[in-house]
Amino acid sequence: MFLSAYTLSYGNWTVIPSHWDRVFGEMRANGFDAVDLSFSESEAMYSMRAIEQQIAIAHKYGLKVLLIPSRFAGRFAGAPFMTSNFSSAHPEWELPGVPGCCCVDVPEVLQASVDFIEMIVKSFDLDGLIFDEPKEAETPSSHPATIARYGHPGTQEEARLSMLDYIQTLISTAKKLRPELAITLFNMPPTTPEFTRRAAALEYVDYAGFDGTLCGKSYFHETVCRTKASVLDLWPRICEEAAGKCGTFALLENILIPTSEHRNYHRELEETLERIRPDHLACYYYGHNNEDPEYIQKITMEAIRKYQKQRR
Numbered sequence: 001m002f003l004s005a006y007t008l009s010y011g012n013w014t015v016i017p018s019h020w021d022r023v024f025g026e027m028r029a030n031g032f033d034a035v036d037l038s039f040s041e042s043e044a045m046y047s048m049r050a051i052e053q054q055i056a057i058a059h060k061y062g063l064k065v066l067l068i069p070s071r072f073a074g075r076f077a078g079a080p081f082m083t084s085n086f087s088s089a090h091p092e093w094e095l096p097g098v099p100g101c102c103c104v105d106v107p108e109v110l111q112a113s114v115d116f117i118e119m120i121v122k123s124f125d126l127d128g129l130i131f132d133e134p135k136e137a138e139t140p141s142s143h144p145a146t147i148a149r150y151g152h153p154g155t156q157e158e159a160r161l162s163m164l165d166y167i168q169t170l171i172s173t174a175k176k177l178r179p180e181l182a183i184t185l186f187n188m189p190p191t192t193p194e195f196t197r198r199a200a201a202l203e204y205v206d207y208a209g210f211d212g213t214l215c216g217k218s219y220f221h222e223t224v225c226r227t228k229a230s231v232l233d234l235w236p237r238i239c240e241e242a243a244g245k246c247g248t249f250a251l252l253e254n255i256l257i258p259t260s261e262h263r264n265y266h267r268e269l270e271e272t273l274e275r276i277r278p279d280h281l282a283c284y285y286y287g288h289n290n291e292d293p294e295y296i297q298k299i300t301m302e303a304i305r306k307y308q309k310q311r312r
Contacts, residue, residue: 001277001311003304004034004066005285006251008079010054012047020054024061027285030301031308034064036130036282038079039120040071041086048123055124064127066184072116073109074101075166077133086112096142101135104166105145105154117170121177128182128206129174137163137187137195160195168202175204182206184280186249189229193241201245207280209238209249214272215265217256219289224258230268235276247279254287254300262292266299273307281307 005027011019027035035058043051055065070078074087074094083100087093095103102109120126138160142153150158171183184207187196200208212231216224231250242248252272257265283300290296 001279001281002033002064003031003308004036004064004280004282005032006036006282007285008036008038008068008070008288009040009043010037012043012050015050015053017053017057020057021060023285024058024063028061028063031305032063032285034066034127035285036066036068038068038070040069040078040080040082041084041116042080042082043070044116044119045085052124055126059125064182065125066128066130066182067120067124067126068130068132069116069120069170070132073104073113074098075104075113075135075163076131077135093143093145095136095139098136098139103141103143103145104162105141105143105149107145110166110169113166113170114173117173118177121174121181126178126181128184129171130184130186131167131170132186133188133211134163134167134185134191134199135188137191157194160198163195164198164202167199171202171204182280184208184249186210186251189234193237196237197241200241205246207247207249207278208242208245209251209278209280210234211251211253213253214268215257215261217253217261218258219256224260228253231272232268232275238278249280250276250278250282252281252283252300254284254296255289257287257290257296259291259295262295262299265296269300269303273303277311 058065068078071084074084087100087102093102093106095101138156140154140159146154183205185205186209189210212234216226218224238248286297
């Protein structure tokens with residue numbers, strides 16, 4: 001069982017190493033075992049040294065480093081929230097009707113994806129990878145490459161098969177280079193169990209699950225609403241889908257929280273941590289776009305430290 005801190009696109013452009021040193025030390029003091037860092041094509045172009053230095057400082061404090069291949073080919077989440085450079089450069093490889101999302105039946109897409117994973121694993125002293133929310137996992141494709149693969153425009157089931165094969169290839173690529181890497185895969189809750197159960201059973205997946213909310217959210221000043229299921233609501237599904245296949249994973253979405261939801265967040269956070277015991281638990285370190293970031297960080301870290309004492 002371990003606890004990791006989601007820390008997306010952290011200081012990969014304006015680089016202040018003393019900040020990394022302080023924050024990674026604070027993470028370890030708060031009981032975290034690992035830090036989760038996003039790595040997009042932009043980072044691969046401009047931030048290779050920065051990522052390497054972050055990894056070294058994290059390891060200095062005894063933190064494992066889990067890298068998140070972000071936005072690649074438009075097929076995964078992560079940060080920054082932008083179109084993949086790769087998919088933008090090759091519109092002819094896009095999934096029909098889904099701009100910015102490549103069709104995984106295109107051989108060049110698969111090869112470029114494999115090359116990207118190989119580059120990450122060979123370049124950095126990693127401890128694991130997180131494959132964050134596969135996108136359009138069940139969207140049927142009428143791309144010529146899909147027709148060439150299946151003999152006809154793809155069905156929803158064939159879309160699932162193609163995406164599962166794609167993810168398996170990326171994971172296998174990483175594990176063959178570094179068998180000791182921990183692999184976490186988490187899916188979008190609206191994705192059907194037909195996909196997510198099979199994803200959890202892929203070879204070399206160590207942890208599988210979902211992220212979930214802890215209160216209502218707002219992006220700016222709009223009406224507060226709850227747009228996805230809570231972690232507690234998702235916990236039975238996480239356990240059922242991972243059972244006998246891999247460990248469980250849950251990411252606490254301590255982000256986008258307005259001050260009006262502080263009481264709800266605090267209550268549900270404590271209730272959630274009392275009732276779930278994932279093998280890999282993650283939460284955001286200084287959750288993104290909160291109205292009062294310091295308050296949310298304070299109560300989240302208090303709850304995390306309490307959780308860590310209980311799990312020991």
